[in-house]
Every structure is written in structure tokens, then in C-alpha cells.
Amino acid sequence: MGKIKGAVVVNTERCKGCELCIVACPSKVLALSKQVNAKGYNFAYMANEDACVGCSACGYVCPDACISVYKVKVE
Amino acid sequence: MTTKDIIKPENLVYTKSRILNDTPMHYCPGCSHGVVHKLIAEVVEEMDIQEDVIGVAPVGCAVFAYNYLDFDFQEAAHGRAPAVATGIKRLMPEKYVFTYQGDGDLAAIGTAETIHACNRGENIVIIFINNGIYGMTGGQMAPTTLEGMKTATCPYGRDTAINGYPLNITDLLVKLEGTRYVTRQSVHNSASVRKAKNAIRKGFENSKEGKGTSVIEIVSTCNSGWKMTPDQSNKWMVENMFPAYPIGDLKDI
Numbered sequence: 001m002g003k004i005k006g007a008v009v010v011n012t013e014r015c016k017g018c019e020l021c022i023v024a025c026p027s028k029v030l031a032l033s034k035q036v037n038a039k040g041y042n043f044a045y046m047a048n049e050d051a052c053v054g055c056s057a058c059g060y061v062c063p064d065a066c067i068s069v070y071k072v073k074v075e
Numbered sequence: 076m077t078t079k080d081i082i083k084p085e086n087l088v089y090t091k092s093r094i095l096n097d098t099p100m101h102y103c104p105g106c107s108h109g110v111v112h113k114l115i116a117e118v119v120e121e122m123d124i125q126e127d128v129i130g131v132a133p134v135g136c137a138v139f140a141y142n143y144l145d146f147d148f149q150e151a152a153h154g155r156a157p158a159v160a161t162g163i164k165r166l167m168p169e170k171y172v173f174t175y176q177g178d179g180d181l182a183a184i185g186t187a188e189t190i191h192a193c194n195r196g197e198n199i200v201i202i203f204i205n206n207g208i209y210g211m212t213g214g215q216m217a218p219t220t221l222e223g224m225k226t227a228t229c230p231y232g233r234d235t236a237i238n239g240y241p242l243n244i245t246d247l248l249v250k251l252e253g254t255r256y257v258t259r260q261s262v263h264n265s266a267s268v269r270k271a272k273n274a275i276r277k278g279f280e281n282s283k284e285g286k287g288t289s290v291i292e293i294v295s296t297c298n299s300g301w302k303m304t305p306d307q308s309n310k311w312m313v314e315n316m317f318p319a320y321p322i323g324d325l326k327d328i
Contacts, residue, residue, distance in 0.1 A: 007081035011091075018105030018305045024265055041104065049078050056089040057265035063109025064100055065091040065116075072086045074076055 006054020007070045008046050014066035015043035021058035021067060027051040030058060092116035094125060096145045105305025107295030108137055110262040111204060114272045115175075116144055118279055128171040128279075129163055131156040133185075135177035136211045137204065154185025157192035160199045164282075171279050173200035178219040179209045182244040186218075189244065196253030196287040200278040203245065203290060205320060206297040214300035218242035221319055226300070241319060245292045249325045255287030257326040261294045263309040267322075274324075286328075294320050 008029065015037065021044050022030045031047035044067075046052065054071030094116035102108045119128050125146050132140045134153035141148030151159040156174035164172040181189050181203050192199065208226055209215040215228040221241055223232040233241075249257045256278060260271035271293060278289035294316050296308040303311060 005076055005081055006088075007078045007086075009082060014099055016104035020105055020305050020309075023306045023309075039099075046078065054081075054088055055265075059089040060265040060268040061110065061262070063102065063104075063106055063113075065095055065109070065113045068090040069088050070081045070083065070086040071088045072076070072081050 003074045004053050005072055005074050006052040007049070008052060008058060009068045009070070010044050011066035011068075012037050012043040012045075013039075014064050015041060016064055017041040017043055018063065019044075020061045020063065024057045024061040026055065026057060027053055092120045094120045094145050095143060098142050100143055101139060102136060103299045105296070105298050105308070106136070107206065107262050107293065107297075108204065110268060111175075111202065111271070111293055111295070112140065112143055114262070114268065114275055115173075115202070117272060118276045119144075119146060122276070122279060124171055124279070127169065128173070129167070131160045131163070131172070131174040133174070133176040133180040135180050135209075137175050137177060138211070140175055154180050154183070155188055156180065156185065157188045157197070157199065157201060161192055161195070161197045164197055164199050168198070168285075171200070171282055172198075173202060173279070173282070175202045176204065177210070178203070178205045178207065178217045182218045182242050186244070190247070190251070193248050193288045193290065194251045194253045196255070198282045198285045199288060200275075200282050201288065201290045202275065202278075203292040204295050205245075205292055206295040206300070207241075207316065208297045208300040210297045210300045214297070219244070219320075221315060224315070243320065245290060245320075245325065248290050253287050254290055254326060255328055256281050256289040256324075257292075258290070258324045259292040259294060259320060259322055261312070261317075261322055263296070263312060292320070294322065
């Protein structure tokens with residue numbers, strides 16, 4: 001059976017670090033970065049890349065539409 | 076397979092709608108307004124009606140909605156969005172006209188306009204963001220503020236003996252003959268976001284058929300007004316707002 005792998009790209013300049021994506025993620029992939037963007041917000045990033053299944057839950061709940069989700073089936 | 080191999084255009088499953096432009100939104104981090112703007116943009120893109128949709132922006136936090144959504148917009152005086160939308164829809168019946176209003180705008184100063192537009196059965200969509208507080212002006216009590224809820228103007232909690240009872244305006248609108256579709260949704264998790272999107276899409280489709288007003292209430296959070304983190308305010312909303320404003324379709328004919 002194929003395994004599904006996902007990846008998330010965060011638009012770091014748009015991100016306001018509200019943490020809603022981190023709460024929404026069922027696989028606990030995302031975390032807030034220690035770095036800050038130009039506005040001084042800690043932005044979200046993929047802390048646990050291997051766990052992502054590309055379910056898009058983070059993208060749906062993101063109020064600033066800064067998350068793009070990619071998904072691929074690995075044979 | 077590394078993350079780099081996955082991030083390719085052919086594997087893209089979710090991204091920002093092109094209707095939502097690149098202007099950074101002025102909303103506080105975690106504000107529900109951003110999610111609802113995004114849903115409207117997605118619905119407009121999916122229905123391919125960018126040229127045919129006209130929004131009416133309210134007074135409130137969403138006053139700058141026209142900066143973010145890439146289609147025609149009209150700004151209305153405080154509470155008057157349904158009246159302005161009525162005019163636009165009657166002059167241009169082929170357009171999709173919607174208003175985007177908060178609870179201070181729709182349920183306080185704009186109560187008359189809202190009720191009469193719905194009673195006339197104008198073929199518009201009313202998107203009503205209910206967070207129980209006046210967000211933009213600094214968190215004052217709104218008509219929809221829950222009993223016992225603390226705001227800047229009722230710091231000891233809303234006392235119904237002095238301040239009256241929370242106004243459930245959507246339930247009032249259900250009883251009017253002119254409304255066709257009345258629903259209450261939320262955007263606190265991915266499942267509810269999908270449902271809210273379907274409701275908005277249904278509202279836009281209804282307005283084409285000319286059978287009455289569609290009212291979509293979105294029970295939302297105002298984490299800075301409520302003085303909580305975005306996650307805490309979502310949980311607070313589920314515990315406290317949902318019993319007073321239950322989620323679901325109230326009318327669908």
C-alpha cells in the first residue's frame with residue numbers, strides 16, 4: 001500500500017504566529033520558529049517533517065492564508 | 076523522499092486563493108475574519124464569478140475587506156450594508172451581492188436595515204460575523220455579548236438586569252418570510268471551516284435564483300477583545316458561545 005507524504009510551505013512574511021495551525025495539525029508537524037519575520041512575529045515551520053501527511057488542516061484554519069500544502073503518494 | 080522532492084507544483088493540494096491578494100491583513104493574529112475572507116475568496120474563485128460579485132464592507136474590523144479581496148466592493152455607513160446591497164442588487168440583478176458585517180454593525184446599529192432587507196426578501200447574501208464584542212473600538216459590550224461575559228464596558232460581566240439579554244438576531248431572521256437560507260457556522264477547526272465554506276457557496280448560489288435572502292452567521296472569536304490566545308478563545312467559544320448560538324442550518328427552503 002502506498003504511503004502518503006506531505007509538506008507544508010509557510011509564507012513567513014504573512015505569518016503572524018497565532019499557533020492555530022500548530023493546534024490543528026493532527027500529526028504534530030508544525031511549531032513556532034525561534035526566528036522572527038520583519039514584523040517581529042515568530043512564524044510557523046515544519047519541525048517534524050517526516051510526520052506530515054498533507055491533510056491540509058493547517059491550511060484550512062490559517063487566518064492569514066500563508067500555508068501551502070503539498071502531497072504525494074510514495075509507492 | 077525529502078521535503079524538497081514533495082514541494083513541486085504538481086503536488087500542490089492547498090494554497091491561498093488568487094482572489095485574496097498579497098496585501099497583509101491588518102487583523103490580529105488568529106482572528107476569524109481572516110478565515111472567512113479566505114473562504115469568500117475560495118468560493119468566488121471556484122464559482123468563477125470574480126467579475127460578477129460585489130461586496131459591501133461594514134464598519135468594524137472588516138472595514139478594509141476591500142483591500143484584501145480582489146473584486147468590486149462598496150463601503151457602507153455603519154449598519155447600512157443591507158440597504159446599500161439592496162440598491163446594488165436591484166440595479167444590477169445579474170450580480171452576486173453580499174454584505175459582510177460584524178455583530179455591532181448588523182445586530183446593533185443596523186438592526187432595522189437587516190430585518191427589513193430580510194423581510195423584503197432581497198436576493199443578497201448576508202455574512203454575519205458574531206464574536207459577541209465590539210472588536211475594533213476596543214472590546215465594548217455588543218448586543219450579542221453573552222450573559223456574564225466581561226467586556227470593557229461591562230467589566231463585571233453582562234448583567235441582564237442592567238444590560239438586557241444577548242440578542243440572537245439570526246433566530247429572529249428565521250421567522251421572516253423573506254429569508255430563504257439561514258445558517259449558523261463556525262471556523263474553529265478544519266471540519267467547521269469546510270462546512271462554513273459550503274454554506275457560503277450555497278448562499279451565493281441561492282442569490283442567483285432570486286428566492287430570498289441568505290443569512291450566514293459565523294460564530295467567531297475575538298481573541299484580543301476576549302483577552303485570550305487564539306487557541307484559548309476557540310475553546311472558550313466552543314464552551315460558551317455554542318450553547319447560546321448553536322451551530323447548524325436554521326432554515327433552508
